[in-house]
Amino acid sequence: MKRGSAPILAPVTSRSGPTLTDGAARPPKGTPKGDDLDGETDVLLERLGELQEVFYADARRSLLVVLQGRDAAGKDGTIRRVFEPCNPQGCQVTSFGVPSTLEMRHDYLWRIHQAVPARGMIGIFNRSHYEDVLVVRVRDLVPRSVWSKRYDHINAFERMLAESGVTILKFFLHVSRDEQKERLRERLDDPEKNWKFRAGDLDDRALWDDYSRAYREAITRCSTPWAPWYVVPADKKRARDYLVAQVIVAALEGLKPRYPKADEDVLAAADKIV
Numbered sequence: 610m611k612r613g614s615a616p617i618l619a620p621v622t623s624r625s626g627p628t629l630t631d632g633a634a635r636p637p638k639g640t641p642k643g644d645d646l647d648g649e650t651d652v653l654l655e656r657l658g659e660l661q662e663v664f665y666a667d668a669r670r671s672l673l674v675v676l677q678g679r680d681a682a683g684k685d686g687t688i689r690r691v692f693e694p695c696n697p698q699g700c701q702v703t704s705f706g707v708p709s710t711l712e713m714r715h716d717y718l719w720r721i722h723q724a725v726p727a728r729g730m731i732g733i734f735n736r737s738h739y740e741d742v743l744v745v746r747v748r749d750l751v752p753r754s755v756w757s758k759r760y761d762h763i764n765a766f767e768r769m770l771a772e773s774g775v776t777i778l779k780f781f782l783h784v785s786r787d788e789q790k791e792r793l794r795e796r797l798d799d800p801e802k803n804w805k806f807r808a809g810d811l812d813d814r815a816l817w818d819d820y821s822r823a824y825r826e827a828i829t830r831c832s833t834p835w836a837p838w839y840v841v842p843a844d845k846k847r848a849r850d851y852l853v854a855q856v857i858v859a860a861l862e863g864l865k866p867r868y869p870k871a872d873e874d875v876l877a878a879a880d881k882i883v
């Protein structure tokens with residue numbers, strides 16, 4: 610991406626809603642290929658590293674990156690690759706699994722709010738409060754009368770965060786049925802990967818269409834100007850990382866982070882070093 614050029618992915622609008630067909634999991638037109646893809650991704654990631662450093666020093670805002678996706682969609686891989694150039698001191702990853710007993714005794718946003726990044730920090734959510742309108746809906750963990758109110762809660766919560774200085778970017782890593790099958794099979798066959806496999810992954814796969822419905826509604830209703838959703842074609846891992854990095858770099862560039870001006874004491878200290 611040349612500096613100032615727009616990312617390939619656009620936020621989902623409530624008018625169009627997301628396209629979640631198998632075809633939509635392939636890289637979109639305009640995505641570079643081969644060596645170009647690697648080269649452009651390297652440039653983007655180097656820029657991300659620079660931006661993260663100044664964003665941390667600036668400390669006026671925080672960035673929250675929400676990653677959602679079906680099993681084996683590549684949430685872990687995206688985190689590993691895209692945030693590799695960032696200083697770990699300025700990044701925090703939070704994974705949201707089945708709520709603990711303590712978490713269950715609170716409202717569903719309680720654990721989420723505690724993990725929202727402080728100013729200067731980049732927070733990455735591996736799954737998120739959206740599970741409360743996804744798995745919770747699909748598996749009937751609470752009645753419809755409870756989960757159906759959550760879209761409005763979530764929009765209000767995210768708006769409050771945005772108005773408090775949190776820039777929010779939400780990514781749905783969209784894989785096709787065939788690609789998920791391939792990856793789950795690979796997981797089972799590979800002794801270094803099968804620890805990730807849960808029997809529940811197959812149950813969720815059998816509920817593919819129910820999850821598609823739940824994702825479509827969550828993404829459509831909760832893609833807002835203050836917290837947009839992006840559907841990332843994720844069948845090709847290198848293209849996926851490039852597309853996500855593009856959006857993050859453009860958002861950080863747009864915030865125009867700057868190093869704070871040194872105050873008088875700091876400037877004077879330069880003369881006192883012996």
Ligand code: ATP
Binds near residue numbers: 684745
């Ligand atoms: P991968 O995508 O790589 O397979 P994962 O994200 O599935 O990894 P796990 O720890 O195996 O990681 O799974 C987390 C599980 O917790 C998911 O099945 C998810 O649906 C579930 N979960 C998360 N939040 C909630 C929630 N609020 N209520 C019920 N289940 C939840």
